Amino acid sequence: MSVLVLGGAGYIGSHTVYELIDAGRDVVIVDNLLTGFKAAVHPKAKFYEADIRDRKAMDEIFEKENIEGVIHFAACSQVGESMSQPLKYYDNNLYGTMVLLQSMVAHGVDKIVFSSTAATYGEPERVPILESDRTEPTNCYGETKLSMEKMMKWVSHAHGLRFVALRYFNACGAHRSGKIGEAHNPETHLIPLILQVPNGQREKIMVFGDDYATPDGTCIRDYIHVTDLAQAHILALDYLLKGGENNVFNLGNGVGFSVREVVDCARKVTGHPIPEEMAPRRAGDPAQLIASSEKAMKVLGWKPQYNDLETIIATAWEWHRTHPHGFEEV
Ligand code: UDP
Numbered sequence: 001m002s003v004l005v006l007g008g009a010g011y012i013g014s015h016t017v018y019e020l021i022d023a024g025r026d027v028v029i030v031d032n033l034l035t036g037f038k039a040a041v042h043p044k045a046k047f048y049e050a051d052i053r054d055r056k057a058m059d060e061i062f063e064k065e066n067i068e069g070v071i072h073f074a075a076c077s078q079v080g081e082s083m084s085q086p087l088k089y090y091d092n093n094l095y096g097t098m099v100l101l102q103s104m105v106a107h108g109v110d111k112i113v114f115s116s117t118a119a120t121y122g123e124p125e126r127v128p129i130l131e132s133d134r135t136e137p138t139n140c141y142g143e144t145k146l147s148m149e150k151m152m153k154w155v156s157h158a159h160g161l162r163f164v165a166l167r168y169f170n171a172c173g174a175h176r177s178g179k180i181g182e183a184h185n186p187e188t189h190l191i192p193l194i195l196q197v198p199n200g201q202r203e204k205i206m207v208f209g210d211d212y213a214t215p216d217g218t219c220i221r222d223y224i225h226v227t228d229l230a231q232a233h234i235l236a237l238d239y240l241l242k243g244g245e246n247n248v249f250n251l252g253n254g255v256g257f258s259v260r261e262v263v264d265c266a267r268k269v270t271g272h273p274i275p276e277e278m279a280p281r282r283a284g285d286p287a288q289l290i291a292s293s294e295k296a297m298k299v300l301g302w303k304p305q306y307n308d309l310e311t312i313i314a315t316a317w318e319w320h321r322t323h324p325h326g327f328e329e330v
Helices: 011-022 055-064 079-084 086-106 140-159 190-195 226-241 259-270 294-300 309-322
Strands: 002-006 026-031 046-049 067-072 111-117 162-168 170-172 205-208 223-225 247-251 276-279
Touching (some): 011 026, 011 226, 026 055, 055 086, 067 086, 067 226, 079 086, 079 140, 086 111, 086 140, 111 140, 140 162, 162 226, 170 226, 170 309, 190 205, 190 309, 205 259, 223 309, 226 247, 226 294, 259 309
Parallel strands (some): 002 026, 002 067, 067 111, 162 247, 170 223, 205 276
16 A cells, blocks of 8 residues: 655655665655655656646546545645745645545545645744644744644544644754755745855845844744654654544754754855844744654654754755755756
8 A cells, every 4th residue: 555645756755765675665656746846756656647636637646546544745835935935825725625635535544644834833922842732823824734734624524534743843854875956946045045055045044033032132943853753744644544644743952943054054064154144023923932742752752863053054065955946956
């Protein structure tokens, strides 16, 4: 039987496929290649270029392939864009998931692990954040992910589907082989933007706000390596395959780093001075996001392997240094 990975040509999806294949699993990928890259598709995976909103295409895949469970990454994920184009997020993330679940229910495929986000919490009531804490997203991206979680809950209630939602904190880093890594266009994430400076693609890094209520005034985030996230998806799928109930897990290292600390660490890793400049706060950014991942560790047996920021940034630097234009040929 195969694992169906939706969005398997994207950043976290492609890393999960690499781990699945290393673990000896058969993988089928569906990706519309709007933000994913063909070059990120593992050569041993079966690939369909299709859109999860296309019911006919999804029905054909479920009919043809013997799918034991689905891992769902196929979604838009840019916070800023979600604020200026909310309907794009409702269409791709919510409508897309609705069509997917219709097709899964029709074909008796009843296990799904999917990407949720720390953005479901909004401004946290405390850190570290527990899964049971208040969810009040401050951006449309987080809102659609929270709505996806709720859609799964009601479909589970009516049709017996079982799901695990994984709420990621700040995904970063790249695969140990150096073959795949982070490549967004446009890039909005802190670590790849910082690394554009030593790569000669940017003069300096803008620090969005230095007047937050944090020790150095810059925002604190919990940075978690993409391979550790990938492992959590496999553990979550196996949990469902063994009969586990619906569940939601945070995935982070449980340690926060400020923007300034991340820039400093990147200076150390790259040996480049990386100039920084203060800029206004970015709308919707909470001061601190730090995960409690105790539940994932206890219930899934998850243990992040990359718990040191310097190692995480070193894997990202190896990828960006050797692939300054990501997967695109120039
Ligand atoms: N950030 C920054 N400069 C940048 C990009 C991001 O200061 O050019 C900050 C951002 O305000 C946030 C942190 O870095 O506090 C992480 O941002 P990112 O977009 O990587 O992830 P997010 O926390 O939004 O998921």
